[in-house]
Ligand SMILES: Nc1ncnc2c1ncn2[C@@H]1O[C@H](COP(=O)(O)OP(=O)(O)OP(=O)(O)O)[C@@H](O)[C@H]1O
């Protein structure tokens with residue numbers, strides 16, 4: 001089953017730097033530099049690298065939200081998403097086309113605190129994308145919300161509560177439920193578990209794996225914690241200063257990294273083994 | 279950063295043109311303009327001359343065509359609007375704001391002669407507000423939740439909900455009208471008779487000393503101290519009314535900013551270093567709390583300096599606000615436009631001034 | 647530090663800090679939240695002691711109580727003793743406590759972004775720490791500041807004194823924090839999640855730096871609060887595991903990581919991807935959520951999520967059992983083993 005779902009080809013993203021009296025573009029930062037990778041259907045690709053290396057930038061370009069969020073951003077290359085009707089280049093879609101594609105590509109953000117609207121009930125938060133994409137009736141949608149709340153380990157009655165009534169882990173589950181409810185094919189998880197305690201993190205990682213098996217989801221899993229990425233990914237791509245410096249099978253990258261930067265990154269991860277025992 | 283401020287200053291030009299252009303066009307479209315007024319005046323004058331003629335006659339028949347054209351010419355109404363605007367704008371850049379249709383005086387002089395009056399009232403109110411609101415806000419933040427906090431909040435909000443001019447009317451009624459007590463002047467910026475002077479000044483001056491040979495009161499003959507006391511005496515009520523509305527906003531802004539900053543991590547760091555409470559509050563949080571106040575400062579300054587129409591009206595202060603108020607009522611468009619020029623410039627530069635202050639207080643701010 | 651020191655050697659030493667039955671409560675809507683409820687432990691000279699536990703377990707409140715920095719209201723120290731340098735910190739007056747803070751006990755916090763005052767220069771903030779506790783001239787304070795910034799690895803410290811916090815990266819800011827906390831040579835450094843906001847490479851540098859500086863300062867100790875078990879394993883000599891405001895297990899880092907006795911400690915370790923057993927696909931997560939501090943059971947705090955819980959666990963609070971060599975565990979299941 002090595003049908004590609006997402007093909008990123010020679011992606012380069014430059015953020016503009018504005019300046020001067022007339023506020024013109026005086027320079028640009030190359031946040032992503034000639035990045036290419038493929039994710040196959042049902043696979044998890046882990047993307048790791050230190051802060052500022054461009055992971056989030058890649059994640060955002062896959063759901064094509066740069067143009068709306070940062071005017072003047074320059075995106076080159078192709079992001080081919082294989083829909084049932086053949087491949088489309090995400091970067092070339094206009095707003096309405098992108099909106100319909102959102103039903104197939106969803107993103108989960110790092111911060112479970114700020115990515116949920118505090119003034120909306122959890123039910124409405126999950127219902128939002130459903131209303132846009134599913135064309136279902138209100139009662140069907142309500143059932144769907146209840147189902148996915150249960151699926152992520154919350155109770156259907158939680159639908160009437162507000163995000164601040166939940167713990168960090170529970171909020172992250174709400175974010176996952178929202179992404180899942182439209183039954184996407186690809187989920188981009190940008191540091192989805194980084195803010196969680198180990199025990200909660202383990203629960204959420206298990207949940208993501210279960211859901212992957214159940215709905216044959218494909219993940220792009222962005223994180224800086226290598227042991228987590230190693231655990232959940234089939235393949236790992238290591239990013240450094242906007243470039244992918246190493247990509248390969250999860251075990252081989254984690255255990256026998258070949259690029260010096262990957263080696264440094266892996267050795268920096270503190271191991272839960274007492275120093276004196278090692 | 280310099281680029282930012284240069285850009286901001288350059289941007290004032292199109293904004294200025296935009297604002298004045300809109301108002302200029304409105305003055306040409308709205309009926310009841312200066313031309314109609316003149317015609318009416320002339321008609322009334324000729325009617326008065328004609329003695330009994332009260333018959334309704336078409337105005338154009340009353341006024342010779344040449345005179346009408348002459349009139350149009352003086353108001354530049356014979357030219358297309360954009361040409362008239364260009365002429366007006368060109369004159370503005372030469373500090374020529376035209377002549378008042380009503381008083382026939384140069385508008386520029388009318389404004390410059392009143393500007394110091396509005397400035398004195400505005401600035402005094404403004405400085406006093408900051409002098410009172412900042413300490414009050416600090417104290418309320420430190421005493422958050424205590425009876426003092428509640429009571430002072432209630433008081434400032436009552437003040438907030440009463441318009442300054444309405445308060446002015448009330449104060450005049452109770453303190454100056456003589457129906458209740460008569461301790462305050464009825465208005466104006468200085469006394470116009472010996473009786474009106476505050477008691478303190480009356481007792482130190484001789485009636486004869488401040489009167490000329492006809493026995494009329496000469497304010498200029500007062501001693502400097504008496505002059506000062508008299509001006510202050512006249513300023514108390516209007517300045518209080520100026521401050522009233524801004525007071526609540528400013529106090530609550532200060533209180534909230536300080537409370538928010540007291541909850542910041544750096545405050546805990548300060549205590550963890552062993553700093554005293556006083557130092558943490560007055561050294562560390564205060565400067566951070568002033569940031570939101572500084573951003574409003576330029577704006578508030580421009581508002582206050584332009585004078586408040588209604589307050590000046592109530593207190594009979596011949597300032598910019600009063601001038602503008604009358605000009606609008608009388609459709610004295612040259613004056614309206616002149617005041618608009620001043621107000622627009624004050625607002626635009628007030629905002630730039632805010633940004634400068636902001637950048638000075640908060641080193642994180644890099645405008646670019 | 648002494649690599650082979652055991653608990654027995656330690657107990658012959660005089661502790662630097664003795665926390666006895668510390669109880670810190672918060673008045674909240676609906677009653678009293680017992681954030682820290684009867685915690686006792688010692689910190690010995692020249693050791694790194696780690697406190698781990700999930701969010702809300704009371705780690706920060708413990709450390710803030712030692713510094714007497716609990717926001718009051720709503721918090722207050724309801725009881726206990728904190729002995730440091732022959733004095734009970736809880737009995738000190740405000741001004742006496744001020745002389746301890748920053749001078750004898752330094753503290754750094756999680757968010758180096760917000761823990762520094764954004765509108766003052768770094769130099770001013772470090773010099774302020776010196777001049778609060780030492781009668782030195784401005785110039786001497788400046789020199790001390792340069793010296794310590796140099797030590798924590800800020801290049802060109804002389805010039806950077808004039809810079810503002812936002813001109814530093816996250817890791818550099820944490821170095822500045824460290825400089826500020828250490829400039830008066832405190833005997834104890836409390837570090838509350840010092841590297842949580844940093845990425846792994848920067849985290850490794852900061853932890854190394856902390857250990858390096860400790861090695862230079864004889865008899866200086868570090869209390870390191872974190873929820874990252876990897877960080878604990880790599881830096882600490884002894885570990886305290888907290889849950890629900892109580893100390894659940896305490897022992898040397900080997901005892902905790904090689905031979906965890908409390909089901910909670912085991913659950914935390916099992917949650918780690920690196921502790922996944924070969925052939926197992928899923929992580930062994932602790933089931934359930936951390937209960938709100940207001941509805942903790944009256945008996946063992948962990949029993950609602952404990953897979954080994956037996957009848958009775960929820961009713962009586964287990965005592966701390968000593969399973970040997972100073973390894974303390976609060977679990978009913980150990981009752982027989984200890985006897
Ligand atoms: N809107 C923007 N304008 C200009 N530069 C940006 C913008 N967003 C990000 N950058 C820069 O692009 C680079 C990559 O940022 P990105 O957020 O993708 O990093 P990241 O790998 O996700 O890091 P982290 O682990 O901190 O989330 C950084 O150097 C960042 O400063």
Ligand SMILES: Nc1ncnc2c1ncn2[C@@H]1O[C@H](COP(=O)(O)OP(=O)(O)OP(=O)(O)O)[C@@H](O)[C@H]1O
Nearest residue numbers: 672681700701702703704705706707708717720939
């Ligand atoms: N100011 C406060 N008011 C009310 N409750 C508080 C306050 N500060 C802390 N608490 C409560 O005390 C308990 C312990 O909090 P503490 O900050 O010590 O947790 P922690 O172990 O440091 O967690 P984290 O890993 O999230 O920092 C929590 O349940 C928290 O709700």
Ligand SMILES: [Mg+2]
Nearest residue numbers: 055056057191
């Ligand atoms: Mg990111």
Ligand SMILES: [Mg+2]
Nearest residue numbers: 705706707838
């Ligand atoms: Mg904490």
